[in-house]
Amino acid sequence: MKHKCVVLLFALFCSVLSFSSCGKQDDESTTSAAATTFVNNIYITDDGVYSEVVTKVPVAATQFTPQTTQPTAAQTPAPQEIPTQGELPLAQYSAQMILDKISAAVNMAKQQTDFSAHQLQQVTINVTDCTLDWAVPIINGAIGTFIGPHDFDYNFVNGQCLDPKEDFKTTATPMSAIPPSDRLFSLEKTGLASWTAYEENGEYVYTVTLFEENTDNTSLIPYYHAQAMDYLDLDEFDFGIGEITESAFKYPGATVTVRTMPDGTLLKYEETIPMSGSGTGKLGVSVSASFEGVMYECWTFVW
16 A cells, blocks of 8 residues: 555656562462371260360371461552443543554454455545646556545455456555555554444444654655554656656545444555645656645455
């Protein structure tokens, strides 16, 4: 996905620009009783005289169970009435709890070996300004192959399959294909602008929206967006027809929605990434252009 975004944006601007307290006691519990014991036999004679006979009786070795001392009521701490995560209604989940659920579900899917997945990708790009009118048709032609819905089916066996995005010429893995590409989902709580969780038809739905981030050609990676999804990468640009000399990109705040079974199994992953930007490039002459767009991606999993 990352590479598709690279081609998309590059094509656009190319064309224009154990602790234990009972250790000792535990050791003692393994010792055996003595091999013999003493038994006191007391008799009363007819004249009322007590007689005592001490007899040595051999006995089998016996294991002893240590007795622990129970704390008194004054020593017993009061129970803490803090509900566990599983006991909380979904609507009361904190940002970190929701991130933990999303991370666990997505990263589990990335490390599975045998399953099927369907990817729907929808990209919309609009050129909002261009210094050369004649360049607009070129831009539209360059980005036209990316506009509109595209469907891809993945059938992973032993953790790999031929990549449908690359005309089945290269190999894809769950780690490389499922967003974010080639890395685990690791979004930090400080990157969240909002979050929700709810149950629907027996499935759990978690949604997070990120804060706005801006990048340029000197700082290419949007810190939080890159932790959760694919982003526009202008690290390298050399298609032989131009180069980007300046760029500025804005991510107003992408949204990630994950749907799981109650046990955490990933059923669907969706990301909506609005973006806008501007750039200056060379195509014989210097050309500047601005754009705005949205990339939507939806993965549906069959286990």
